Amino acid sequence: MNGFHQTTRTVPWALVWAFCLAAITGGCGDDRPAKSIRPSQQAATESFTFFDLGARSRLTKTVRGALADHLGSDAIERRATIDLDIGPGRFLEKHFKELYRLHRSLNSDIGARVEHPITRLTYRYPDQKNTPFKFVRLVFANETDRPLYFRIVLKKEGSAIVETLRQKYGPPQSIGTDGQDTQILYWEKNGDTLLVAQTPDRFGNPEYHMMIYFVANLKDLLATEKKAAARREKELKQAGKTAF
Secondary structure: OOOOOOOOOOOOHHHHHHHHHHHHHOOOOOOOOOOOOOOOOOOOOOOOOEOOEOOOOOOOHHHHHHHHHHHOOOEEEOOEOOOOOOOOOOHHHHHOHHHHHHHHHOOOOOOOOOOEOEEEEEEOOHHHHOOOEEEEEEEEEOOOOOEEEEEEEEOHHHHHHHHHHHHHHOOOEEEOOOOOOOEEEEEEEOOEEEEEEEEEOOOOOEEEEEEEEOHHHHHHHHHHHHHHHHHHHHHHHHHHHHHO
């Protein structure tokens, strides 16, 4: 979570609510006509969405252009590491065993850098679009173009978005963090998980770190990579046999 852009710009409360509804329920964040994020008429509503992007959505040029309209320019990577962690200490390991197993399986046990065939879109200055977001990272599998996870950092006005989440998905479950000044709220729906960690920033102001995990898509990526690794190992063994 290092390297997040810090800002003290104030966003009007009405505009925050507009973006709350836009990002979480799929509306438009301003009065001008905007490109639709939705790639088809069949919105992915079976779990959680961010600007209409859900578990069954696909990343396309149109979708990327629409995201730029709402969040500004992106930095794109076609291979990158995967980091599912959030919260202080060994939070996932303690409270979300399945997510932790996925995190470990997608990374090295000895700390080596592991890159995956994913597309990582990073928006470091979404506040320049007058949004309540400080940082947005959206990660997709290259083979399927399906989303794997979204990492979003909200300004202190993020409490409005938390309230929108309560209205849309119902009361969250909560987890304490062993005396640390952090509160974790989470929702689970059809196998996917939405986490919000409320924690003070370096100035003592509340800051909200949100993660949306599309668990089935993450498992599909892991299974695909395991099959590819097994295929490469078989090819190497065969090559060794033919060499002698």
